Amino acid sequence: xxxxxxxxxxxxxxxxxxxxxxxxxxxxxxxxxxxxxxxxxxxxxxxxxxxxxxxxxxxxxxxxxxxxxxxxxxxxxxxxxxxxxxxxxxxxxxxxxxxxxxxxxxxxxxxxxxxxxxxxxxxxxxxxxxxxxxxxxxxxxxxxxxxxxxxxxxxxxxxxxxxxxxxxxxxxxxxxxxxxxxxxxxxxxxxxxxxxxxxxxxxxxxxxxxxxxxxxxxxxxxxxxxxxxxxxxxxxxxxxxxxxxxxxxxxxxxxxxxxxxxxxxxxxxxxxxxxxxxxxxxxxxxxxxxxxxxxxxxxxxxxxxxxxxxxxxxxxxxxxxxxxxxxxxxxxxxxxxxxxxxxxxxxxxxxxxxxxxxxxxxxxxxxxxxxxxxxxxxxxxxxxxxxxxxxxxxxxxxxxxxxxxxxxxxxxxxxxxxxxxxxxxxxxxxxxxxxxxxxxxxxxxxxxxxxxxxxxxxxxxxxxxxxxxxxxxxxxxxxxxxxxxxxxxxxxxxxxxxxxxxxxxxxxxxxxxxxxxxxxxxxxxxxxxxxxxxxxxxxxxxxxxxxxxxxxxxxxxxxxxxxxxxxxxxxxxxxxxxxxxxxxxxxxxxxxxxxxxxxxxxxxxxxxxxxxxxxxxxxxxxxxxxxxxxxxxxxxxxxxxxxxxxxxxxxxxxxxxxxxxxxxxxxxxxxxxxxxxxxxxxxxxxxxxxxxxxxxxxxxxxxxxxxxxxxxxxxxxxxx
Numbered sequence: 242x243x244x245x246x247x248x249x250x251x252x253x254x255x256x257x258x259x260x261x262x263x264x265x266x267x268x269x270x271x272x273x274x275x276x277x278x279x280x281x282x283x284x285x286x287x288x289x290x291x292x293x294x295x296x297x298x299x300x301x302x303x304x305x306x307x308x309x310x311x312x313x314x315x316x317x318x319x320x321x322x323x324x325x326x327x328x329x330x331x332x333x334x335x336x337x338x339x340x341x342x343x344x345x346x347x348x349x350x351x352x353x354x355x356x357x358x359x360x361x362x363x364x365x366x367x368x369x370x371x372x373x374x375x376x377x378x379x380x381x382x383x384x385x386x387x388x389x390x391x392x393x394x395x396x397x398x399x400x401x402x403x404x405x406x407x408x409x410x411x412x413x414x415x416x417x418x419x420x421x422x423x424x425x426x427x428x429x430x431x432x433x434x435x436x437x438x439x440x441x442x443x444x445x446x447x448x449x450x451x452x453x454x455x456x457x458x459x460x461x462x463x464x465x466x467x468x469x470x471x472x473x474x475x476x477x478x479x480x481x482x483x484x485x486x487x488x489x490x491x492x493x494x495x496x497x498x499x500x501x502x503x504x505x506x507x508x509x510x511x512x513x514x515x516x517x518x519x520x521x522x523x524x525x526x527x528x529x530x531x532x533x534x535x536x537x538x539x540x541x542x543x544x545x546x547x548x549x550x551x552x553x554x555x556x557x558x559x560x561x562x563x564x565x566x567x568x569x570x571x572x573x574x575x576x577x578x579x580x581x582x583x584x585x586x587x588x589x590x591x592x593x594x595x596x597x598x599x600x601x602x603x604x605x606x607x608x609x610x611x612x613x614x615x616x617x618x619x620x621x622x623x624x625x626x627x628x629x630x631x632x633x634x635x636x637x638x639x640x641x642x643x644x645x646x647x648x649x650x651x652x653x654x655x656x657x658x659x660x661x662x663x664x665x666x667x668x669x670x671x672x673x674x675x676x677x678x679x680x681x682x683x684x685x686x687x688x689x690x691x692x693x694x695x696x697x698x699x700x701x702x703x704x705x706x707x708x709x710x711x712x713x714x715x716x717x718x719x720x721x722x723x724x725x726x727x728x729x730x731x732x733x734x735x736x737x738x739x740x741x742x743x744x745x746x747x748x749x750x751x752x753x754x755x756x757x758x759x760x761x762x763x764x765x766x767x768x769x770x771x772x773x774x775x776x777x778x779x780x781x782x783x784x785x786x787x788x789x790x791x792x793x794x795x796x797x798x799x800x801x802x803x804x805x806x807x808x809x810x811x812x813x814x815x816x817x818x819x820x821x822x823x824x825x826x827x828x829x830x831x832x833x834x835x836x837x838x839x840x841x842x843x844x845x846x847x848x849x850x851x852x853x854x855x856x857x858x859x860x861x862x863x864x865x866x867x868x869x870x871x872x873x874x875x876x877x878x879x880x881x882x883x884x885x886x887x888x889x890x891x892x893x894x895x896x897x898x899x900x901x902x903x904x905x906x907x908x909x910x911x912x913x914x915x916x917x918x919x920x921x922x923x924x925x926x927x928x929x930x931x932x933x934x935x936x937x938x939x940x941x942x943x944x945x946x947x948x949x950x951x952x953x954x955x956x957x958x959x960x961x
Contacts, residue, residue, distance in 0.1 A: 443527025
């Protein structure tokens with residue numbers, strides 16, 4: 242019970258820790274899984290969005306490419322002079338073409354020197370030199386096909402949105418450089434489109450050349466996203482050369498812009514046949530916000546539930562601690578109650594024992610006085626000696642019963658025979674209740690074994706006997722019957738026991754129990770006796786012992802005829818140990834030639850033992866404590882055949898002395914003696930012979946003869 246209490250507290254404490262640790266671990270695990278899932282979902286969204294942006298950009302550039310081919314067909318084989326001559330017609334045709342293409346700002350046709358021949362904006366074309374533009378220089382250097390230029394702003398006097406050029410070389414009839422056909426494309430067209438499809442917070446789109454030049458972007462992010470020295474720029478910069486430009490290169494990357502410090506998850510893909518990359522992505526903060534939103538929903542439901550569980554466990558722990566505290570208080574109170582009950586029974590017992598012991602002392606004193614008379618005949622002298630011997634035996638038996646009953650120890654169930662125990666208690670009960678009450682013991686036909694605390698059982702029987710004595714006012718008949726019962730009384734709430742029960746009934750011929758007191762007889766401290774004649778603890782001890790042992794106590798009473806208290810205890814299989822009184826000793830054995838070291842702290846007892854052993858022919862040496870005994874053995878252990886020592890001595894006890902002798906002198910036997918019952922209960926546990934005080938010289942001689950190291954011859958006479 243006491244071990245179960247801290248175990249239950251530790252279990253609740255571990256449950257409180259687990260109520261926090263397990264949800265936390267589960268939350269961490271779920272967070273990791275959720276983060277991976279949201280990252281994968283975001284990557285799939287980026288890839289789908291990138292596919293849309295890629296398809297859109299590819300169609301735009303293919304449309305521009307077809308427009309350039311159409312313009313080239315319009316001015317095919319026309320010299321510059323003819324184009325200028327037809328400027329108005331060509332201008333109108335170009336203007337119609339631009340009007341049909343929302344992503345195109347204007348179309349220009351330049352001669353070999355960079356001068357505008359015709360455009361879609363105004364007639365006549367302005368006299369501006371465009372030979373310094375990057376696209377013009379690129380086409381002068383050679384036929385590179387379709388060229389995509391940098392993002393530019395209009396030259397004065399023209400104003401408007403920024404643009405980037407898509408151009409193609411004008412070949413002459415002989416294939417030489419004749420000029421450039423240039424289309425100005427609006428980045429805002431791409432940006433407006435990206436604004437429509439990129440409604441997710443943190444969305445990002447960009448169109449750029451393979452050298453990292455940004456042509457269009459949404460939102461207005463820094464241009465270093467596609468920088469050639471950046472992570473994405475290096476991937477793009479590793480693009481295949483012109484002969485394999487038809488290959489499509491794509492991937493996903495996470496990078497941080499050096500300018501704005503924003504980290505993004507980007508997907509990129511190259512347009513087939515064009516040195517252009519399209520990029521789409523999300524800010525990682527937006528992805529993280531999705532994850533936090535998902536986990537916060539778990540927290541909204543999980544955190545209160547976890548807190549509630551923790552609070553409930555805390556309340557349970559607090560309640561359990563309080564219950565354990567109350568249980569401990571109750572246990573201590575019950576122990577004190579049991580001790581008080583035993584003291585009450587012991588007080589009742591010692592009163593009767595003191596009376597009987599005084600009678601025994603009277604016999605001894607009278608016999609001693611008569612033995613001192615010088616003219617006493619031999620026959621009467623022997624009779625008085627026998628009377629003293631018999632009286633001592635009765636006194637030893639009486640004190641042995643009293644010590645056995647008065648022992649204090651933790652409740653220790655043991656298997657014992659109830660019938661035999663009751664028979665052994667009969668003489669003690671007779672002393673307790675007085676000679677005017679007739680005692681009838683009805684034993685069972687076969688042994689009745691139970692597994693209970695024998696001391697508590699004896700206390701219960703004594704308490705019931707005392708209660709019966711008081712009910713009969715010291716006169717009547719007390720009947721104690723032991724038998725077997727298949728079940729408990731009908732009112733008992735306990736389950737049936739497989740072996741049945743042993744029933745011990747104590748019946749008296751007293752006045753009976755009044756009906757108004759019947760329900761209270763087992764209450765602690767309830768008594769109908771006068772002050773100073775009882776504490777009211779006796780029957781409560783019987784009730785508590787019965788319940789703790791898995792049994793019950795039943796009462797039947799009739800006013801004017803008496804009461805019957807029946808104690809039911811679960812019966813058990815097997816046989817138990819029983820305490821037996823020493824048997825009568827045989828004739829003393831002559832100890833001639835045998836030497837004994839006697840260790841006794843009581844000088845008178847020591848002299849008696851040595852004198853008696855000397856009379857039997859033993860050689861003895863008496864010492865007063867264990868230290869002197871070890872000193873004696875250290876110098877002359879070989880001179881002794883046995884050591885006879887008292888157990889209870891100041892300093893080193895006799896048992897400790899015996900163990901030390903066994904260690905130092907393994908072949909030297911030791912015999913212990915004591916008058917304390919708790920020492921006798923350890924008989925045989927250490928392998929030493931043990932005599933109970935008072936002992937007879939005959940019994941001692943037999944024990945020494947049995948354990949001694951030398952042979953001695955038997956004697957049929959006891960030498961006084």
